[in-house]
Amino acid sequence: MSPQPKSIANEIGEERQKIWLRLAETHHVDELSIRRLQNRVIRLLEDKAINKSAVRAMLHHELGYLYAYQRSLDAAIRHLDSAGRLGLPEAPLRLSKGHAFFLNGKISESRVSLDGIDLGREDRQMLKSLSGSYAASGMFRRAQQCADEYGEAGFGYGNVKRAAAIMVDLGIDDVEVTNRLQTAINAIMGEIKHPLMAYSVFADENEGILFQFVVDGSIDEIVALDNKIAETLSEKYNSDVDSVLAIGVKPHVPSEENIAYEPYHAGLQ
Numbered sequence: 001m002s003p004q005p006k007s008i009a010n011e012i013g014e015e016r017q018k019i020w021l022r023l024a025e026t027h028h029v030d031e032l033s034i035r036r037l038q039n040r041v042i043r044l045l046e047d048k049a050i051n052k053s054a055v056r057a058m059l060h061h062e063l064g065y066l067y068a069y070q071r072s073l074d075a076a077i078r079h080l081d082s083a084g085r086l087g088l089p090e091a092p093l094r095l096s097k098g099h100a101f102f103l104n105g106k107i108s109e110s111r112v113s114l115d116g117i118d119l120g121r122e123d124r125q126m127l128k129s130l131s132g133s134y135a136a137s138g139m140f141r142r143a144q145q146c147a148d149e150y151g152e153a154g155f156g157y158g159n160v161k162r163a164a165a166i167m168v169d170l171g172i173d174d175v176e177v178t179n180r181l182q183t184a185i186n187a188i189m190g191e192i193k194h195p196l197m198a199y200s201v202f203a204d205e206n207e208g209i210l211f212q213f214v215v216d217g218s219i220d221e222i223v224a225l226d227n228k229i230a231e232t233l234s235e236k237y238n239s240d241v242d243s244v245l246a247i248g249v250k251p252h253v254p255s256e257e258n259i260a261y262e263p264y265h266a267g268l269q
Contacts (some may be wrong), residue, residue, distance in 0.1 A: 019066070029193075029195070065099075080093060090116075095133060102136050104196075128146075138174050166208065170241070177211075184229045222251050
């Protein structure tokens with residue numbers, strides 16, 4: 001008996017997840033594995049016998065992520081939108097598009113996508129994914145809200161909670177953080193050979209907030225990127241938020257725990 005479309009789609013999802021885990025561990029893009037899985041998904045989408053909307057939606061969703069890993073953003077969003085038209089619910093669609101934008105350094109667009117998600121209607125799995133994704137866009141208060149509703153302290157929760165408190169105490173709109181994160185990554189994205197995957201947040205009421213993108217590179221390369229961000233931000237911004245917020249990069253070290261911006265895991269029952 002040949003495999004059913006539903007089981008094939010779930011298998012594709014599992015294979016894509018393996019690619020993501022290797023990518024997150026190494027910060028090196030495995031083009032061969034990605035292209036092999038892309039070609040397999042494209043062939044499945046060309047198969048007219050696979051005609052269930054839910055199955056086709058999942059295939060487009062997985063293909064969209066694979067393109068995002070290659071930093072082919074237009075193709076990624078096109079396939080994620082196709083998944084939406086075929087029935088992928090709005091919240092998972094917005095989360096996945098927000099992740100695709102972040103992977104490709106489009107933090108402002110990520111924020112817009114995530115901002116439309118109704119937290120009051122999401123399940124625990126969604127809240128867990130959203131907590132890290134909101135913080136990645138500088139939306140510390142919504143990240144804290146997600147973590148509180150999820151009911152588990154993880155993903156650097158203490159630092160994100162303190163960052164949110166600092167923003168509230170100073171009356172700073174977190175869109176100011178988003179804007180600065182976007183400016184910072186614009187300055188260096190062309191020099192990074194991989195998609196954005198992880199970051200770290202440190203916050204202290206006396207020292208302020210430190211947000212660092214995790215990138216692969218030598219010590220000299222990391223220092224150069226850090227300096228470039230600092231110079232770019234100092235030339236453009238000078239307000240209250242800049243007295244408490246610092247943005248930079250840190251090297252990818254597999255043994256260190258950072259906040260991983262995890263993809264949404266689609267699946268068919």
